[in-house]
Amino acid sequence: MFDDFFIRALVAGLGVAIVTGPLGCFVVWRRLSYFGDTLAHSALLGVTIAYSFQFNIALSVFIISSIIALILIQLQKKTNLPGDALLGLLAHSSLAVGLVVIGFLTFIRFDIMGLLFGDILAVTLNDIIIIWFGGALILLMLKLIWRPLFASTVNYELAEAEGLNPDRAKAIFTILMAAIIAISIKMVGLLLITGMLIIPAAMARNISDSPIKMVIFSIIGGVLSVIIGLFTSLEFNTSSGPSIIAAALFLFILSLFKIKQSVQLKN
Amino acid sequence: MNDNILVKLKNAGFRIKNKWLVQSVSFQVEKGKIVTLIGPNGSGKSTTAKIALGIFKKIEGEVEKYTNKVGYVPQKISIDWTLPLRVSDFMVLTENIKSEDIDEALTLTGVIHLKNKNLGSLSGGEFQRVLLARAISKKPELLVLDEPVQGVDFTGEIALYELIKKISDELNCGILLISHDLHTVMSATDHVVCLNGHVCCSGSPIDVARNNEYKALFGEQASKTLAIYEHKHDHIHSNDGEIKKN
Numbered sequence: 396m397f398d399d400f401f402i403r404a405l406v407a408g409l410g411v412a413i414v415t416g417p418l419g420c421f422v423v424w425r426r427l428s429y430f431g432d433t434l435a436h437s438a439l440l441g442v443t444i445a446y447s448f449q450f451n452i453a454l455s456v457f458i459i460s461s462i463i464a465l466i467l468i469q470l471q472k473k474t475n476l477p478g479d480a481l482l483g484l485l486a487h488s489s490l491a492v493g494l495v496v497i498g499f500l501t502f503i504r505f506d507i508m509g510l511l512f513g514d515i516l517a518v519t520l521n522d523i524i525i526i527w528f529g530g531a532l533i534l535l536m537l538k539l540i541w542r543p544l545f546a547s548t549v550n551y552e553l554a555e556a557e558g559l560n561p562d563r564a565k566a567i568f569t570i571l572m573a574a575i576i577a578i579s580i581k582m583v584g585l586l587l588i589t590g591m592l593i594i595p596a597a598m599a600r601n602i603s604d605s606p607i608k609m610v611i612f613s614i615i616g617g618v619l620s621v622i623i624g625l626f627t628s629l630e631f632n633t634s635s636g637p638s639i640i641a642a643a644l645f646l647f648i649l650s651l652f653k654i655k656q657s658v659q660l661k662n
Numbered sequence: 663m664n665d666n667i668l669v670k671l672k673n674a675g676f677r678i679k680n681k682w683l684v685q686s687v688s689f690q691v692e693k694g695k696i697v698t699l700i701g702p703n704g705s706g707k708s709t710t711a712k713i714a715l716g717i718f719k720k721i722e723g724e725v726e727k728y729t730n731k732v733g734y735v736p737q738k739i740s741i742d743w744t745l746p747l748r749v750s751d752f753m754v755l756t757e758n759i760k761s762e763d764i765d766e767a768l769t770l771t772g773v774i775h776l777k778n779k780n781l782g783s784l785s786g787g788e789f790q791r792v793l794l795a796r797a798i799s800k801k802p803e804l805l806v807l808d809e810p811v812q813g814v815d816f817t818g819e820i821a822l823y824e825l826i827k828k829i830s831d832e833l834n835c836g837i838l839l840i841s842h843d844l845h846t847v848m849s850a851t852d853h854v855v856c857l858n859g860h861v862c863c864s865g866s867p868i869d870v871a872r873n874n875e876y877k878a879l880f881g882e883q884a885s886k887t888l889a890i891y892e893h894k895h896d897h898i899h900s901n902d903g904e905i906k907k908n
C-alpha cells in the first residue's frame with residue numbers, strides 16, 4: 396500500500412498534522428511564531444550539512460535547530476538586543492550560510508524548491524517511520540511537560556511558586572520545536588513549517604473556549620488541511636507545502652464566520 | 663527543630679544590580695498561624711513573599727522551605743487572552759483537584775456561578791475571588807496571599823478575611839498575608855512584620871501598633887485606629903456599663 400507515493404505522502408502528512416496541532420497551540424499561546432520561523436530557517440543549514448556528510452536529514456536538522464535555539468538563549472542573556480532582533484539575526488544568517496554552503500556543493504543536484512516548499516514525491520517509507528515514531532515521542536514528551544508548560548504559559552510565577560519547575564518545561568519544549576521542524580521539513584518545506592504550526596491553531600482558537608478543545612480542533616484542522624492540500628497538490632500539480640497551508644488558510648477563514656456569530660450573540 | 667515551621671527566612675534580601683528591593687528580613691510561618699506583612703508602597707512586601715516562595719532564587723541570606731504544598735495568590739497577574747481559559751480550567755492549573763473540592767472552594771468565595779465563564783470575561787473583584795478559590799482548593803500547607811481582596815467590594819472584603827481566618831483554622835495551614843489595609847487584617851493575625859526596605863518592627867499586632875517606628879511610618883492616626891480595633895476585642899461592655907473580659 397505504501398508503494399504509491401501519494402499514500403506515502405498522505406500518511407506522512409497526517410503524522411505531521413497530529414503533532415503540529417498541539418505544539419502549534421503552544422506556539423500561539425506563548426507567542427513563539429518568530430521563534431519557530433528562526434528554527435525553520437536554520438533547518439536549511441541542517442539539510443546542507445546532511446548532504447555534505449551523507450547524514451540523515453531529520454537528525455541533522457534537529458541538531459542544528461537545537462544548537463541555534465541554544466545560541467539564541469545565550470545571546471538573550473549576554474546582549475541587550477531585543478528578542479525579535481536576535482531572532483531575525485539568527486534566522487537570516489543561518490539561512491544565508493545554508494545557501495552559501497549549497498553554492499559550494501556543486502557536485503550534488505539540489506532541489507531547492509522541494510526544500511523550501513516541500514515535495515510529496517520525495518517522501519520515502521523511511522520518512523514515514525521517522526515522522527510517526529518521532530511524532531509519537533514528541534507527543535509523549537509534550538504530555539509529560541503539559542502541566543508545568545501550560546501553567547507557566549498562563550502565569551510563570553504561579554507555576555514557579557507552586558513547585559512546577561517551568562524552566563525545565565520550557566527547555567524541553569524548545570527541543571520539541573526543533574524536533575517537529577526536523578520531521579516535517581520534507582512535507583511542508585522549511586519556509587512554511589511555521590504556517591503549519593500557527594494556522595490550524597489560530598483557526599482552533601476562533602472556535603474553542605477551553606485549552607483542550609483548542610488542541611483537538613487544531614489537530615482536526617491540521618489533518619483536514621493535509622488531506623485537502625495533498626489532493627489539490629495531486630490534482631493541480633502544485634507544491635505540497637503551499638497547497639496544505641492554503642487549505643489551512645481556507646479553514647481559518649471559515650472559522651472567522653463562527654466568531655462573527657458569537658460576537659453577534661453577545662451584543 | 664520545630665516541625666511546625668513551613669517557611670523560614672533568615673536575613674533574606676534581594677537586589678537587582680545594586681538596588682536592594684528588600685534586605686535583612688527574618689521571620690517564619692508556622693502551621694495554623696497567620697503572618698501579615700505590612701508596609702508602604704515599594705517597601706518590599708511582594709518581593710519578600712516571592713523570596714519565601716522561591717520565585718527569586720539569587721537571594722542574599724537564607725530561606726528554608728519545608729513544604730511543597732503551596733497556594734499562591736499573586737498581587738498582579740496578567741493573563742494572556744490568546745488562551746481560551748474558563749474558570750474551571752484555571753482551577754486545575756497547577757494540580758489535579760477533585761471536582762467537589764473545586765465546587766466547595768468556588769462556593770466559599772462566592773463565585774460558583776462563574777465556573778464555566780471565560781476568565782477574560784470576569785470583573786476585577788470576581789477574578790480576585792477565583793484566584794483565592796484556586797489557592798485554597800488545593801488544600802495547601804502554606805498559603806501566600808498578596809493583597810488577596812484588592813478590587814473586592816467592602817462587605818465582600820470582610821467576608822473574605824473571615825474566610826481566610828477560617829481556612830487557616832480548618833486546614834491548619836500557615837498563611838503569609840500581605841495587605842496595606844491594616845484595619846481589617848489585624849484581628850486574625852498572629853504576627854505582624856512591618857517592612858520598609860528592611861524589617862522596621864515586628865511582633866504581635868498590638869506591639870507593632872505601639873511601636874514608635876511604626877507610628878513614624880504610618881502616622882499617629884493609623885496607630886490609634888489599630889489600637890482601638892484591638893481594644894474592641896479584648897473586652898465587652900455590658901448594658902450597665904460594666905466591663906467584662908472577653
